[in-house]
Amino acid sequence: MxxxxxxxxxxxxxxxxxxxxxxxxxxxxxxxxxxxxxxxxxxxxxxxxxxxxxxxxxxxxxxxxxxxxxxxxxxxxHEYSGDDFRGMIEARSLVIDGMFHALADGHLAEVRPEEPRVAAALAGVRRRGEEAQRAALAGDVTVLIGYDLRFWRELVSVFGNPYLTDFLHRLRVQGWVYAVQHLRRLPDLRGRLWSEHTALVDALTRRDTDSARAIVEAYNAHSLSLVEGLTDGGTGKGPAQRSARQEPPAPGADTLP
Structure with a gap:
């Protein structure tokens, strides 16, 4: 029970x-x-x-x-598989990339970061990101999940429509459901959870979609790397194992979900 x-x-x-x-x-x-x-x-x-x-x-x-x-x-x-997780990331990447393209091409002309309404919304999202960052750096995955889900939902609601917001929120919940069972196997999560929330908000506030896209792409790539290491029976040290031969990953690189 x-x-x-x-x-x-x-x-x-x-x-x-x-x-x-x-x-x-x-x-x-x-x-x-x-x-x-x-x-x-x-x-x-x-x-x-x-x-x-x-x-x-x-x-x-x-x-x-x-x-x-x-x-x-x-x-x-429900039992999600590694293939399911990869599909979730691919689906949400396609939607987010489309949102970035619309922002860069001026199709979201009504979303101007300098406007008081949008500025206030982004400030709220950034505060949520700061809380998520603190939880991530402390390795508190339970607190992180709550703030992370709110962060992404509110961020997408600024730049997307309600249908996209609900769709991406559902994918993120499902992604966390799959990831958390593996994350719990790690004895110490400090420094392994994504903590670039505010950097993403700052890039979008500047309408710097290239930087925003790079942040999200790096986030997704390292998420897949870590989860594959965990599901292969390892300890989630896929990127860390690479670092023994190459340069260490950037802070926040070994991340989920």
Whole structure:
């Protein structure tokens, strides 16, 4: 049965969303492992609520790709593969690159960093990035995930439309779901988690899409390198092993997700 905190009180007004959020956090924290099974009844008993909002929450998470429904056994946490992870990165890279092209070509003329509305939004995104950086440098992956997801969602909402924002957010959640189970195997995450959030915001504030694109491309390349090292049974030292023969990677290079 998921979770280890015992009975949890949930208000009636937002049961469906609160249960979905709580279970998503359990998956992102690695406490609910891929392939782990549970029933509506078990979750309802854990949260002390009726079966209806629990079933609705689980259906919502299934639609987001985090759970698989089994007609006879209930639900289980979806198991993503390395190929899935690579596909997620490829998909989000294509969308982000298209956003950068639109910004560089003037198709997002209404998004001007110097405008008060946009400037205020970017300042908020940057603050979120600063919190994510602190968590990354401290190796606190649980705190990082929360700020990182908010950072990317808010950043894309400034330069993209709501459909792109929701699509990329879902991909990032799924990417973290896959990555966190492997990251938890590393005894010390300090210096291994991506921490270039503010550099990306600063580049976009300057409308320097070349620098922004380079930051994202480096981020994705090193993410793949580390996750492949972890899933191959290593300790996530793919880039570090290379550094024994070459120059050390730049700070924040060994990153996920």
């Amino acid at each position: 998921p979770g280890s905190s015992g009975h949890v009180t949930v208000t009636r007004s937002t049961l469906r969303q609160q249960i979905a959020d709580a279970l998503r956090d359990e998956v992102l924290a690695g406490r609910l492992q891929p392939g782990q099974e549970f029933t509506v009844k078990e979750i309802a008993e854990q949260y002390g609520v009726s079966a209806t909002p629990v079933r609705e929450a689980l259906v919502d998470l299934s639609a987001q790709g985090l759970l698989d429904a089994d007609q006879h056994r209930g639900f289980r946490v």
